[in-house]
Amino acid sequence: MRLENKVAIITGGANGIGKAIAATYAKNGAKVSLADFNEEALQQTVTEFQAQGFEAFGVKVNVASEEDIQRMVDDTVAHFGQVDILVNCAGVLDYMQAAHNVDDAIWSRVMDINVGGVMRGSRKILPVFTAQGSGVIINLASITGITGGRGGLTYTAAKHAVAGMTKNIASTYGEQGVRCNAIAPAQVDTGLTQSIEGYDMFGLKQATRGVSLMNRSASPEEIANIALFLASDESSYINGVVLAADAGWSAY
Template sequence: MKLKDKVAIVTGAGSGMGKAIAVLYAKEGAKVIASDINRENVQAVVDEIKAAGGQASAVVANVAKEADIENMVDVALKEYGTVDILVNNAGIMDNFVPAANVTDELWERVMSINTTGVMRAIRKVLPIFQEKQSGVIINNASIGGLYGSRAGAAYTASKHAVIGLTKNIAFQYAEFGIRCNAIAPGGVETNIGSTINNPDPFGMKKAMSGAEFNPKNGKPEEIATIALFLGSRDSDFVNGVVITADGGWTAY
């Protein structure tokens, strides 16, 4: 088992990539704090893990709320005594709204979930990792954080920020035995599309202009294997890296 007795927090674990990561981590021996805004979904994931003989606890959390993030990490400490791995997976789309049409409300909502929540979770675990002189942070970014038009202005900016934060933390905290990497998925079959409501026609047309070049959509389980690699000793010398996982879409 690659993660035997490790304690891992996974946000957005109620479905999609977060669920796949939580299930795989537990299968590989981790004690998982599965966090999600949807109580029913995340409890179902925990029940599935336990039925398969794994260890997991459900925490309902809205990553846009600092108190929820504080509680999420505190539960991990109470239940399992420490934290070894943090997977920041939770995120939302932005209706493909271009810069000319983006509202402060939309901008702040996307940033609070996709970027500020990531920063706060990292901020909360860093003292734990520094004391242990070890720890792994994995941020689920997007090819939208590497290129200019895979979504609207807010989502694109939020994921670029996550990648910048990833590299900053990787370098500045490497001396403490802390690693921070990111995954940049392309098209993956998840329910993040459910966060899209009345997409902006202009923005969506621009963002989808390269969709015809996408060879295939991935499965959440395919992203989970990358998260396993980054969370395990197999990637001990990998730090500050963004792994693109898009089936070759952005290679054209």
């Protein structure tokens, strides 16, 4: 019960890593607000969680919409009375488009969701956290936010932006009791990376040249355990880190 009496909002909480984080938090005593734009998966996950006795609440949210972000926080506060943790997990891929193949629509979508979503969620929650003198933000970056050659141009730029926002927020609001850290996984077994339909095959080939050096992929639960540590007081002295979770892949 490492998160007893805490309330957490998890964007992208209906599937994959976000769902695993929400389940891990709930098992540790947190009340969880799942924010996702896939309405069917959201309803299914909330029902599944409630059947397990978790205190779970669902909000249909597109993190690219300012109005939705406002509603996500306001509805969570109205439902649970407080918010202590925000996990910015919702994210999409860029089909591994190499720089010379970047499609403007994909650039805008990935930037709006992966970068804009983190900014909007943080902008809305920070006044809540500074008013209460405590709060934790956890961002899902990626190993592409630390390295240069393991993703498409847009996704790499977006995750570097997430890493930068993480450090900026930690540095700006740390003295007001806010911690902001990021997790940078390599490959995690979720629906996100199951298909290569529509991929830029040149970008994919270049970005996966070093995959043979990766020991293995991660389970969503292994990433959720890191998010649990970063949300709990056990990590009280950690602020502004972008933590590689890749079994040593990027250390080579």
